[in-house]
Amino acid sequence: MPEKIELSGVELILSEPANVQMDWVGNDDLINQLKAAWMIVDKEDLPLNPRILGKPGIGKTTLAYAAGKRLQKDVYIFQCTMDTRPEDLLISPVIASDNKIAYVASSLVSAMIKGGVCLLDEGNRMSEKSWASLAPLMDKRRYVESIIAGIRIYAHPEFRLCVTMNSDSSTYEIPEYIQSRLQPKIFVDFPNRADELEILKYNLPFASEEILDYCAEFLENAHSEDQPYVVRDGINIVRYYMKTRELNGKNKSRLNEKEFKDSMKHILEDGALRYCSEDFKKYQDEKLKEASRHDDFYLDDEDEDMY
Ligand SMILES: Nc1ncnc2c1ncn2[C@@H]1O[C@H](COP(=O)(O)OP(=O)(O)O)[C@@H](O)[C@H]1O
Ligand SMILES: [Mg+2]
Structure with a gap:
């Protein structure tokens, strides 16, 4: 009453x-x-x-x-x-x-x-x-x-x-x-990596360390580039990943990167995948190469000016 x-x-x-x-x-x-x-x-x-x-x-x-x-x-x-x-x-x-x-x-x-x-x-x-x-x-x-x-x-x-x-x-x-x-x-700003992992663990006590670590790394990489992905997205991705694994009779504690990314696509957009561990390293390397090409271009320009 x-x-x-x-x-x-x-x-x-x-x-x-x-x-x-x-x-x-x-x-x-x-x-x-x-x-x-x-x-x-x-x-x-x-x-x-x-x-x-x-x-x-x-x-x-x-x-x-x-x-x-x-x-x-x-x-x-x-x-x-x-x-x-x-x-x-x-x-x-x-x-x-x-x-x-x-x-x-x-x-x-x-x-x-x-x-x-x-x-x-x-x-x-x-x-x-x-x-x-x-x-x-x-x-x-x-x-x-x-x-x-x-x-x-x-x-x-x-x-x-x-x-x-x-x-x-x-x-x-x-x-x-x-x-x-x-x-x-x-x-309220993005948490640091250690806190984010703890937050994920608190909200997803049934998920394995391997999966949560992968997710925390994704979030940390995205934060470093000020992307709008937040811990709620991380929680949703892990939940969806584990549900699809369970539905397909697979071990839901194991991390399968490809399947994890498939789940990410359903929660976020394709562009988010570049912040996953290996992809992020490649993405950063490409950005570095691009930046140095840009510098070379301007250096060439300056060289010409000198004469
Ligand atoms: N510091 C935190 N500790 C525990 N859970 C958190 C923390 N930060 C975010 N969460 C979790 O993230 C999700 C989104 O948080 P919420 O408070 O609803 O965000 P907002 O109100 O800013 O939209 C919730 O599931 C919440 O449990
Ligand atoms: Mg709210």
């Missing part, structure tokens, strides 16, 4: 926190940046509302969820979309069984009431109008006003907020007065 509470004479049905197995592996510095932003240093102090930025699939949602959990808090996730209306963020009316109107608190409002963490996921997808309803929550007032239920809701002192945003797929430009309330910015 969902929990119900009464607030200013209105009965609210609360949403449940998320309950998933999602820990953060590797760079604890990012967890600490979030903890610092949420910390209160004096009774006059207020928590900040950090904005987690980075490429899709790099680990933003995982980071926010894991940071909340490490503080022993319940984490409520609100998935923002283009169609999120201000009231969806706050309180929605529903028809209850006795044909009366009941009010359901969103995951954001439930977190505010219970003193949990709310993660507004993919906040850049949400329109300015919806963001506007959160302005008072993100400053000293720490409240929201639901027009539908006709009540003002104050955040519990333990309530914490953060937002994730994809750096490359902004649907709406978030207005300046909201951006200034969503600080500090926490940038």
Whole structure:
């Protein structure tokens, strides 16, 4: 049964926190940046509302969820979309069984009431109008006003907020007065090779070292050329590879490079294959040769100029 509470004479049905197995592996510095932003240093102090930025699939949602959990808090996730209306963020009316109107608190409002963490996921997808309803929550007032239920809701002192945003797929430009309330910015970048391997292992505990190593090397090579391939792609490739091996009655712990690349083609594009171990070495050699041909060309030019 969902929990119900009464607030200013209105009965609210609360949403449940998320309950998933999602820990953060590797760079604890990012967890600490979030903890610092949420910390209160004096009774006059207020928590900040950090904005987690980075490429899709790099680990933003995982980071926010894991940071909340490490503080022993319940984490409520609100998935923002283009169609999120201000009231969806706050309180929605529903028809209850006795044909009366009941009010359901969103995951954001439930977190505010219970003193949990709310993660507004993919906040850049949400329109300015919806963001506007959160302005008072993100400053000293720490409240929201639901027009539908006709009540003002104050955040519990333990309530914490953060937002994730994809750096490359902004649907709406978030207005300046909201951006200034969503600080500090926490940038999630590609993990290093050792962390990436640990992340793959954590998410794919049933995959062999040989396969995970090959995948981590591919990702590291791609990162070195700033390609957009992320750990989520790596996880999907390994999963798909192992499924196809299993389906064909083959040993799914063995690495078959050709078949691994076939799986890659289904997750990414053909161009991604050049970042696999041997292919990457060849690709780099070719680039070097190309560069030296280019230099020779210019040197020849200069030689002519001298005469
Ligand atoms: N540091 C990490 N520790 C554990 N898992 C991670 C880490 N970084 C990424 N992942 C995994 O990668 C996938 C994508 O992460 P996610 O948080 O959904 O990315 P984003 O929110 O940036 O799109 C998830 O399966 C997640 O478990
Ligand atoms: Mg996400």
